[in-house]
Amino acid sequence: MGNVINLKVNGLNYSVDVELGETLLDVLREKLDITSPKRGCEMGECGACTVIMNDLAVNSCLVLAIEANNAEIYTVESLKKNGKLHPLQKSFVDNGAIQCGFCTPGMLMSAKALIDRNPDPTEDDIKEAIAGNICRCTGYKPIVEAIKKAVSTMKKEGS
Ligand code: FES
Numbered sequence: 001m002g003n004v005i006n007l008k009v010n011g012l013n014y015s016v017d018v019e020l021g022e023t024l025l026d027v028l029r030e031k032l033d034i035t036s037p038k039r040g041c042e043m044g045e046c047g048a049c050t051v052i053m054n055d056l057a058v059n060s061c062l063v064l065a066i067e068a069n070n071a072e073i074y075t076v077e078s079l080k081k082n083g084k085l086h087p088l089q090k091s092f093v094d095n096g097a098i099q100c101g102f103c104t105p106g107m108l109m110s111a112k113a114l115i116d117r118n119p120d121p122t123e124d125d126i127k128e129a130i131a132g133n134i135c136r137c138t139g140y141k142p143i144v145e146a147i148k149k150a151v152s153t154m155k156k157e158g159s
């Protein structure tokens with residue numbers, strides 16, 4: 001028998017019927033059609049499924065749907081505002097931080113969670129924040145650079 005959970009995703013309220021073993025990743029992708037969180041290892045090791053849940057970056061493959069009851073979730077779909085890319089997204093594009101793109105949504109949400117709690121992170125803070133996100137393409141340097149540049153853009157814009 002299913003259980004109904006309530007959750008707020010990208011500012012919208014949902015009630016979803018879930019099974020006991022279902023994960024937050026399953027709910028987002030299969031039931032809400034929010035497909036930016038990627039299904040990678042499903043073991044908490046690659047970070048491709050990272051979303052922000054109650055202000056923290058979490059691996060949605062490790063969160064049971066029932067644990068997400070009443071949670072507030074944000075995915076990459078929330079970043080673009082009025083047709084404009086978020087400074088983090090723009091910086092990833094401008095700095096060659098996206099190659100195949102599989103890791104990108106998770107990277108962006110780890111970076112977003114970091115700058116939400118610390119608008120002036122050091123390079124070490126950035127590296128620590130994305131330590132759980134694996135990228136097989138870029139060698140990480142362009143990603144760290146992109147986050148640093150986005151931080152400085154956001155400081156200038158006061159956003
Ligand atoms: S799919 Fe969740 S950590 Fe890899």
Ligand code: FES
Nearest residue numbers: 099100135136137
């Ligand atoms: S861009 Fe391909 S895994 Fe990161």
